[in-house]
Amino acid sequence: PPPLLALGPGGRSLSTRVVRGSTIAYADEFDFAGRTFLLTWDRGIVPKDKVRPYPESSFEGVILRGERRLPIALFRGKDQPKYRQTAASRFEPSGEQWTRLSWVALTGETAEEDGVTYEQTTETGIWCARKDAAIARQVERAPARIEQQDEGRRSWIDISILGGTLVAYENRTPVYATLISPGRGGLPRRGVPTLETASTPTGLFPVVGKFLTATMVSGSNSDLVHAEVHYTQNIDGPYALHGAYWHDRFGEKKSGGCVNLSPIDSRRIFAWTEPRLPTGWHGMRTGAFPIKTLVHLHR
Template identity: 30%
Template sequence: MFDKKDLISRRTFLERSLVGLGGMAVLPMFRNAKLNLDEFPAGEWLGRNTVYLPSTLPIRAKPSADANVVRYLSEDECVVWLREVVGSHPTGRVNRKWVETPEGYVYSPSLQKVRNIPNEPISTLPQSGEDAGMWVEVTVPYVNLTLENPPAKSPWLNAVSSTLWRLYYSQVIWVNQIKTAEDGSLLYRVEELYGSYGDIFWADARAFRVITAEEMTPINPEVTDKKIIVDVNAQSLTCYEGNSEVYYCQVATGKKLDELGNPVETWATPVGNFWVWRKLYSLHMSGGSAGATEQGFDTMAIPWTCLFQGDGVAIHGAFWHNDFGTPKSHGCVNTTPEDAKWIFRWTTPQAPYYQGDISDPVSYTGTKIEVVQRLY
């Protein structure tokens, strides 16, 4: 059976590693690493293991936590995603979804659903007036990074091995330079514009799809009566235009227990009436502090962020788990990246492409958000 202590995602590992980082050491740079894309299984859809070593994620003979183990997946290993099935849930979990693979079944919450679609790189950056650069989206399971400006500044870089500096499927980031590698391949210089500690990377350009300004056009901008209802009990998000429902998705709001099953009050998603006051194409999120009831977290390139309470509570895409429908976050409203992008385009205010950011903290004109929770 699953032991909750043994299922540690990369994000959770980083959270624990950030406790007491005052004396952190700088890890070796990615100097000699090959930036060529890794090979992945052939399949329309793949599942990427999000469970971090030394823990492992099993493939089982049946969709049950009691079934025999076929083998264990290594970190970030991808398997062919045939279909999702309903099985029995492990002790302490409510999600009953499993992914059928050619070898057996894997518990769905621990597999990010991904595709492997390398792209034809471009050799010249788009330009508009004095602005040059482009937003891109990762369309392969993961892409390796090399750091341009060591030593690493971000806590997440200092908490994991340098061989595991990666961006993952669906992450969004800014490209501001292009260069040709010694083998003739093109590399993109990727940089976070917002929330970054200042780390800058190079990566294989084939991993990234260019996001155009045209695909980010607002959805139904003429409608003024828009509202989002987040139901904490149902773990759902519904978009309304007037009284008409126009979009629905499952979410993961603030979790009530940590990875060891201890109650955590500070991670609850705030309940009440809010409005979208800031939107960013991509945001580096960090938070928390060392202590018995709170741990730090540090995650880069979180896509399609709509802030609605303070500087840290937002609706945004999540790529580090697939447990939508279960409280999972540190207070934010996690959605799939696809859902987050739709919500980002539909809500107001509207972020201009080259800035990738807009804020309106005082006029209360952003899309209204109501977070509801029944206490009985």
């Protein structure tokens, strides 16, 4: 590297390698001896030909307002077929599909055929198979701690771990719905630490920390590091809601236990939750704030 580049005590003086599967963020690049090097956010140096950029995900959820209301179906995993009813009231594929990560509003009407439940959509004459979609539905009541709150917007987040959905509420009013990626292990196993199974914990948790970016270390491999993880919101011990720039398989089980959001969704939810991060701050712990958004994680 050029002689003017001095690595201070905050650099990677004790790290000699970046483990395969880790991610880095870099602030600059330079050429030396016919090769290009990246200067990482923490003043490390990495050869540019040893990394590859992640494609940017454009996925985002649905602002619920006016005619946009629950229930909605979001499509994860792969493209899914649209169905129509024949004159004999049998369901058959229409020949069209919903693309992966798209969504459609539902009417609330259902029908069953040969053990398969179909949901009527707001597209004229079109139905979707319930098994093909992650369906976000409105809850009947907010958590008791929210109902009893007499200040603020009474904000809370409802997350279905197996359903792969997130709905943000202000008291009983849903304002946003999207897909999330929970832990690879799904639900916790009785008597087994969630970190061992890469499961997402269940329960009702306040947002206890908010950071524009954070460095995260894998619970199963301490050498595996994700740098500059966007819009991190701590909820319980090592678990957080945060952006995931390294995949776009939202709605599927992908994380080590945290709740993965798309980059766009993570920014939107971060700005919406309480307390809000003061302008110019990088992050904070929320213990001194009386009002905190609650996160309900369940099956």
